[in-house]
Amino acid sequence: MGAVPAAWSRLIDDAAVFPPGDAPLADAVAAYRARHDEWYADLVGPLVVKDTDLPEVPADIPVSVVLTGGAGAVAGVATLATKRGHQLVGLEAAVRDLDDMASAVRRITAAADAARDDGALLDTQVYVELPQVEPTRDWLAAADAAAESEHRLKLRTGGLEAHLFPSAATVAAWIDAALDRETPFKCTAGLHHAVRHRDHETGFEHLGFLNVLLATRVAFDGGSTAEVARVLDDHYANDLVAMARQSDLEGARRWFTSYGSCSVSEPVDELVGLGLLEVRHE
Numbered sequence: 001m002g003a004v005p006a007a008w009s010r011l012i013d014d015a016a017v018f019p020p021g022d023a024p025l026a027d028a029v030a031a032y033r034a035r036h037d038e039w040y041a042d043l044v045g046p047l048v049v050k051d052t053d054l055p056e057v058p059a060d061i062p063v064s065v066v067l068t069g070g071a072g073a074v075a076g077v078a079t080l081a082t083k084r085g086h087q088l089v090g091l092e093a094a095v096r097d098l099d100d101m102a103s104a105v106r107r108i109t110a111a112a113d114a115a116r117d118d119g120a121l122l123d124t125q126v127y128v129e130l131p132q133v134e135p136t137r138d139w140l141a142a143a144d145a146a147a148e149s150e151h152r153l154k155l156r157t158g159g160l161e162a163h164l165f166p167s168a169a170t171v172a173a174w175i176d177a178a179l180d181r182e183t184p185f186k187c188t189a190g191l192h193h194a195v196r197h198r199d200h201e202t203g204f205e206h207l208g209f210l211n212v213l214l215a216t217r218v219a220f221d222g223g224s225t226a227e228v229a230r231v232l233d234d235h236y237a238n239d240l241v242a243m244a245r246q247s248d249l250e251g252a253r254r255w256f257t258s259y260g261s262c263s264v265s266e267p268v269d270e271l272v273g274l275g276l277l278e279v280r281h282e
Helices: 025-037 051-056 070-084 101-117 137-148 168-180 209-220 225-233 237-245 265-273
Strands: 012-014 044-050 063-066 088-094 125-129 152-156 185-188 256-261
Touching (some): 025 051, 051 063, 101 125, 137 152, 168 209, 209 237
Parallel strands (some): 012 256, 044 063, 063 088, 088 125, 152 185
16 A cells, blocks of 8 residues: 555545445445555545444444434444444534534533543544534634634535535635634535536536645635635636645645545546646555
8 A cells, every 4th residue: 555645645534425425334334445455545534424324334444423413422422432442533513503503512522521531532533513604703603612622623515405515705714714713624525526616417516625725725824715715716727736736735734634525536536637646556
């Protein structure tokens, strides 16, 4: 297995079991195992699964678990993972109380802290998914609560309906809020390709994962939210590749840690095709 450059290491969280891929769990596990000896294996992070699927996942597969029951589900996941010896890399919890988002984050924190007091989740990173809205005062207060507890943010950049695809301006504001709090973030949904594009079948306008990485670099370097949004809006691969070759992408990965994708082969093929990743043979 050959290492990939640090700029791309563990960029992709394998979310094969989630829409639109919807792979059966057994197939996703088998594919994850088969990928272990591929030259690009280091590009992939954990397998992302729902908490309800965790009992069926072999303990040797590193996982990031999406909670389906909010903060109340933390204890059960922590207990099961500890009992079975799972490598629980991440715990991903969505804020459900939109009337008091900061309190919702604190409930997630309290549940995670209780599990740690019991000897669980000691090496587990907590991700808090905030709602897909413009950063209001309440949204920012929730981001503050996440930062205070050293959680990471989870930003949803797409879905199965048009309204679930946020504008470039909204994502730029999210990135700005994360960096302002020195809070790393991951993205999920919608980043099916490297470069921003319109899906011919659905008509949905998708962000590209390369756009997000470069936009994060621009934001970290002091760019305005308008400048960050322009990078997120860029549809031209040549522009983005040229920018990538001149940017400290590894530094940007300190903040944009990963994104969930139901496909691993597509982003690998695109990075190779763009000349940003070299195929390595042992």
